[in-house]
């Protein structure tokens with residue numbers, strides 16, 4: 359939707375007439391878009407505001423667990439998103455040198471969601487947005503940032519939001535509920551006076567890069583450990599390998615000082631079977647992107663008239679690929695409450711313990727898989743624990759929890775109505 363004439367046209371930024379909606383969603387990431395689609399299918403009017411003008415957002419990771427795949431499938435977008443290009447990953451493995459310490463086989467879960475999917479986010483977002491655009495009641499404010507939450511009366515419940523467009527024009531949205539789905543640095547959360555609840559519970563940051571690797575797909579997500587380093591590798595569409603090099607917090611500036619040659623040597627040593635690709639392709643520091651890994655659990659998830667989902671409510675580390683899954687599941691749990699006008703605290707009461715449990719599990723996983731080797735004894739114990747997880751029912755239960763979440767969530771499709779014809 360255009361935002362009126364730009365300042366270059368000689369006009370002042372235009373304030374548009376207010377929009378009315380049943381729900382105003384801020385942020386068109388996986389969580390915000392999936393919720394918008396569920397609400398539209400249930401016959402509600404939704405204004406969705408997204409600050410970006412492209413589907414190619416800053417890099418966000420793309421591994422989708424079976425629980426999230428199920429939700430997208432129930433929304434009818436999984437098959438077309440996959441058709442745009444994706445990689446199926448059957449296994450999650452931890453390897454130390456040439457030994458496989460941990461080997462979780464997703465096929466043990468049974469079909470149809472018996473694998474991980476490396477699905478580029480633009481493919482996912484394009485399908486979700488396309489499905490929303492086909493429905494009545496949808497207004498998409500692309501390039502619009504939330505700048506204000508409006509109150510029904512001073513100190514009273516929130517009753518909408520004010521958004522600023524790319525040319526500086528403002529638009530007010532009147533809605534009984536604003537959903538903050540605007541990610542880990544959520545502005546909606548800050549405007550509602552809710553604390554981010556950031557904690558430094560992970561000892562590592564991750565530096566990402568991708569290599570062209572035709573014919574080198576592994577069908578697995580792997581953590582390679584060697585000489586005190588841990589590196590994540592997985593297939594990525596099209597014909598690429600995505601590499602995540604874990605470093606202790608603050609280690610990036612020391613790595614930069616050592617230079618790209620030293621980084622290349624270290625990665626090649628940890629990944630001997632990929633050393634040819636690393637040596638040929640990794641030529642500049644600009645190919646590497648640092649992710650500051652932190653966890654957060656918002657101090658509360660709702661106030662009257664505003665509610666947070668996904669990373670805005672709870673941010674997770676990349677280990678175990680849980681963020682997209684949880685954001686989609688949050689959307690599916692909140693959807694029926696918004697449709698029926700039921701209290702928002704029910705959503706928080708159901709989802710906050712799930713996010714906390716996943717966080718505890720990730721901290722454990724990060725310590726076990728990415729922590730320093732600390733000598734042959736620690737290495738032996740790590741191998742013993744990994745073998746227990748791989749071979750026993752504990753392993754099967756853990757795989758299910760990682761794949762589906764502690765509580766399986768389904769979309770309440772019975773709330774969908776027929777009268778959502780294309781515009």
Ligand SMILES: Cc1cc2nc3c(=O)[nH]c(=O)nc-3n(C[C@H](O)[C@H](O)[C@H](O)COP(=O)(O)OP(=O)(O)OC[C@H]3O[C@@H](n4cnc5c(N)ncnc54)[C@H](O)[C@@H]3O)c2cc1C
Nearest residue numbers: 385387388389409419420421503504540541668669681682
């Ligand atoms: C490097 C990295 C790798 C990751 N790897 C994985 C992985 O493999 N698997 C996995 O499951 N998770 C992964 N995650 C986490 C995952 O990406 C997030 O948990 C997930 O995207 C959360 O979805 P969301 O919809 O809550 O928020 P986001 O995806 O962050 O979407 C928020 C949206 O809000 C918009 N926005 C922000 N501010 C405003 C504003 N003021 N006004 C309007 N719009 C705004 C943003 O542009 C964005 O589109 C990774 C994260 C990172 C950073």
